[in-house]
Amino acid sequence: MDPASRREQLLDIGLRLLETRPLEELSIELLADQAGISRGLLYHYFGNKQDFHLAVVRRAADEVIALTAPRDIPDPLEQLVASVGAYVDYVVDHLDGYVSLVRAAAAGNQSLRAVYDDARSALIDRIFEATDPERLADLGVHDTPAVRLLARSWGALVEDSVIAWAHDRAGLSREDLLDRLVGALVSMVVDL
């Protein structure tokens, strides 16, 4: 296996370990143990614990970004429901690890927060970049700084509600959750 694939594989193990413990308990020693390779080699791959954590958070972010990528659905709202749906499924499947990551990123040093903020921006800005502006205009949505501000903050609503819902459905179906979240975004940015 080439070094890049080996590194990816190690990060996958790191992500899996994160499912049952907070980020601060994810050490290079633990990874070495689980991967069955020497600490020395891991330090070669990841430098130090902070860089290792940064790489794990970046890997999770890339995974979420890839899983929720636009899938050539021409209707922008259907596309958004599909993306948010993929996000919901990811959070449900990786709940403890994902909550650890979000918390660690919020708590973390500037680099860790930057990875998190970049991921959030990428997820949201993609909505505008992947959509034909004419189709957005048909919905009454125009790509302005005010609209981007509200859309990025809508990301906070999605994250918070999906985590809460994954912990306790509160009688809300997956379909209703998606529908309400997408509807909230539209209601915020329409004709602004």
Add this chain to the structure above:
Amino acid sequence: MDPASRREQLLDIGLRLLETRPLEELSIELLADQAGISRGLLYHYFGNKQDFHLAVVRRAADEVIALTAPRDIPDPLEQLVASVGAYVDYVVDHLDGYVSLVRAAAAGNQSLRAVYDDARSALIDRIFEATDPERLADLGVHDTPAVRLLARSWGALVEDSVIAWAHDRAGLSREDLLDRLVGALVSMVVDL
């Protein structure tokens, strides 16, 4: 001055100090310096640095809860606009300190996070508790677990967008911000 008022006064100084530095730099030594009293006395009031931080965060939360309290406005939506407006003004006036607090609470130990979560719940649950259910029903809003889940997460949207807006207005007026935020909540919970 009685001990309780003195303690409140010290917490006010603590909150003010927080406006120019992150919570982790807010030490009992610094407070002693600014308040012109001995460290010993401060340790008497606050126990240790963690308890001091907890008290500062709780004080800020109480301030926000009091400032945004319902003001006998019979129309629930007008009431909500007034409450969110008071919150916006608070965040604008205390931006750096408030961001420090939110970050510290997200990053913090369980007690710190509990104060933050309790404040968020209090702010949101109050919407339901302070409003005549018939008036809510007239709007198509019913107090169910699903509605509470979405409303609490709406708190994350409000916090995130107001902080972003306080940093950069992005061409969005205060009125439009309030209108869009309240509209998002209604669109999420109506007829659910």
